[in-house]
Amino acid sequence: MSVPAGQSAATPKRLVVLISGRGSNLGALIEACEQDRIPAQVVGVISNRPDAAGLGFAEQHHIPHRVLNHRDYPSREAFDADLATAIEDYAPDLVILAGFMRILTPGFVDRFTGRMLNIHPSLLPKYRGLDTHARALADGEPEHGASVHFVTPELDGGPVIMQARVPVAPDDTPETLAARVQRAEHRLYPEVVRRVCSGEIQWSGRILQADGSPLEAPLQLDEDTHDVSGPDARSRPPHPVG
Numbered sequence: 001m002s003v004p005a006g007q008s009a010a011t012p013k014r015l016v017v018l019i020s021g022r023g024s025n026l027g028a029l030i031e032a033c034e035q036d037r038i039p040a041q042v043v044g045v046i047s048n049r050p051d052a053a054g055l056g057f058a059e060q061h062h063i064p065h066r067v068l069n070h071r072d073y074p075s076r077e078a079f080d081a082d083l084a085t086a087i088e089d090y091a092p093d094l095v096i097l098a099g100f101m102r103i104l105t106p107g108f109v110d111r112f113t114g115r116m117l118n119i120h121p122s123l124l125p126k127y128r129g130l131d132t133h134a135r136a137l138a139d140g141e142p143e144h145g146a147s148v149h150f151v152t153p154e155l156d157g158g159p160v161i162m163q164a165r166v167p168v169a170p171d172d173t174p175e176t177l178a179a180r181v182q183r184a185e186h187r188l189y190p191e192v193v194r195r196v197c198s199g200e201i202q203w204s205g206r207i208l209q210a211d212g213s214p215l216e217a218p219l220q221l222d223e224d225t226h227d228v229s230g231p232d233a234r235s236r237p238p239h240p241v242g
């Protein structure tokens with residue numbers, strides 16, 4: 001969208017980020033917003049765990065944040081109802097799940113159709129669920145990675161927008177592989193959020209579109225952006241995180 005002469009650039013999109021733990025993807029998103037790599041700002045952070053380390057990023061960057069402890073609720077539906085209200089209080093354009101370790105009720109998911117994203121540490125549709133790195137290693141996968149998708153009621157099952165692939169090394173452990181995938185995530189998530197915020201990527205529950213055309217297969221971060229890539233990426237200097 002072009003900005004008519006004399007008018008200011010579009011208002012930054014409002015992001016609410018949901019976390020449960022470390023929050024390194026939250027950190028990468030905050031940094032990308034602050035560096036104007038994404039036309040957005042993180043206006044709220046919500047954790048379902050009071051001890052989530054990622055809350056520290058919100059504090060450091062003076063971002064409003066709150067804890068909604070799922071243990072205080074009698075049912076998943078009751079928690080999700082309050083969570084939806086807490087999210088709406090921040091009036092977000094986009095809800096970003098970043099290591100938010102909760103199974104969400106269909107009613108909650110429907111409320112945010114087309115404006116809720118998740119990042120998952122595998123090349124979906126492979127390895128939905130937990131322990132993705134150990135499972136990929138056990139299967140002898142030559143490559144692994146992360147996917148960002150719109151959220152649907154099906155766990156890790158929504159339409160995939162973009163993936164980042166990393167090579168698997170012969171001596172990898174789940175921990176070393178997880179660390180390599182996470183470095184890729186920190187580039188992948190801001191890139192996808194940028195494209196959704198700009199309107200380039202759209203999904204309203206039916207056909208996933210990129211630049212107004214149906215997206216037949218997930219975009220690939222490195223191919224698409226000509227960034228660090230490919231099976232020989234290990235021999236290249238590390239790409240800066242963020």
Ligand code: GRF
Nearest residue numbers: 022023024025099119120121
């Ligand atoms: C990431 O690996 C993400 O793929 C998964 O949970 C992890 C969150 O990590 N959904 P962090 O809390 O952002 O560091």
